Amino acid sequence: MNDIAIKVSNISKRYRIGLQEKAHDTLGSAFASWVKSPIRNFRRVQKLSKFRNDIGDDIFWAVKDVSFEVKRGEVLGIIGKNGAGKSTLLKILARITDPTSGVAEINGRIGSLLEVGTGFHPELTGRENVYLNGTILGMTKREIENKFKEIVDFSGIEKFIDTPVKRYSSGMRVRLAFAVAAHLEPEILLIDEVLAVGDIEFQKKCIGKMGSIAGEGRTVIFVTHSMSALASLCPRTLLLDGGNLISEGPTEAIIQKYLSFNADQGVEGRGKKMYRDEVSEDGRFLMHAISTLDAGGEIRDEFKNTETIYVELEFSMLEQINNIVVGIELMKEHGEFAFRSFHNDIKEIITQEIEGKIKYKLTATIPGGLLNGGGYSIYPCIGIHNVKWLVGGTLDIDGIAISISYNAPNPEMVYPIGKPGIVSPLLEWASEGY
Secondary structure (H helix, E strand, C coil): CCCEEEEEEEEEEEEECCCCCCCCCCHHHHHHHHHHHHHHHHHHHHHHHHCCCCCCCCEEEEEEEEEEEEECCCEEEEECCCCCCHHHHHHHHCCCCCCCEEEEEECCCEEEECCCCCCCCCCCEHHHHHHHHHHHCCCCHHHHHHHHHHHHHHHCCHHHCCCEHHHCCHHHHHHHHHHHHHHCCCCEEEECCCHHHCCHHHHHHHHHHHHHHHHCCCEEEEECCCHHHHHHHCCEEEEEECCEEEEEEEHHHHHHHHHHHHCCCEHHHCCEEEEEEEECCCCCEEEEEEEEECCCCCECCEEECCCCEEEEEEEEECCCCCCEEEEEEEEECCCCEEEEEECCCCCCCCCCCCCCCEEEEEEEEECCCCECCEEEEEEEEEEECCCEEEECCCCCCCCEEEEEECCCCCCCCCCCCCCCCCECCCCCCCCCCC
16 A cells, blocks of 8 residues: 655646736826737737746746655644745645646545635535535535534534524634534545634644544644644644745754744844844834844843843834834744733833934843743834734744743752743742741
């Protein structure tokens, strides 16, 4: 029996994208463009029909020469920044889209959950969609009936199973969609970043189910941005960037590479990230740099857990921005969110009226005796309070990586890699006999 469930050999996928139309400065140039439009449109159609292998502004490679193998019963993780090619790769494996070149050999029946409610008809009820989706996955009516109660119980939406899906929330749709895909026994299960829609309790159920699926000898490919889910579920992971396979190997090592890859350590890789004037979408805010410093003002990326860490943000505002909040986000090495802090959580410290371009330098203090040992990433997050993000937050931006070595002040207590948890505060204790 073939031990390989999926074999991908030099898979590539390209798209032709639209180009921005040239703006017309005069009425004459607009008229000339209108006259030439039929010829220009004919050439575009002719060019589309040929779709040559040329490199040009209108050619976009979503996936480029990717090769890997997945064994039966393996749970493989795939990570990468937005636009890295993860979803395109899964759509090729699910036979939703054809590759431009290369071959993907699939040995087994595939079930896929690539988007919320994929394969669901909004006008049909949840019950009807279970049968519809099961049939799409290649199951017989009897197989679906035997699994129906288990599917509904797992989804947790029994009360609404006879309600049209168009009235479901996105969370309800993904619950039912995952329940169908996981319980109708596909030999290979493809899962994109859809579990982020569900609540924490349901995500835990899904991760547990995927673990049991793998234990039954079935294969799972899991695309996620959750480093904790990846570490707990996937022994091996692929790292994609710009459509290319950058690295593959044990998940712990790939997570470290991914975080260091995204958290560019900037100047000589030692605790500073310089931005090329990262401009917010409205053009009023420019991000210059983020740094981590010690008490002596030295830029560093390695600290002891008892040391105070100073996080310095450098930016400019081109004009007055009312209700601006400037902050940082701290993430643990596996992607667990530690905290977010803003400059005015305690009091407002930007009080100067803006006249023209003014450069600011704000410093946040992370006290010693707070963080645990291990790796962390720090990202800038700037926004207009309760309105929108300008930099970071829910928008992609690189940050810096730091490492904390854990040394408890009490020499009798030894924790080589730190205590459990994201933080490990050194609390004052007192004793009193009674």
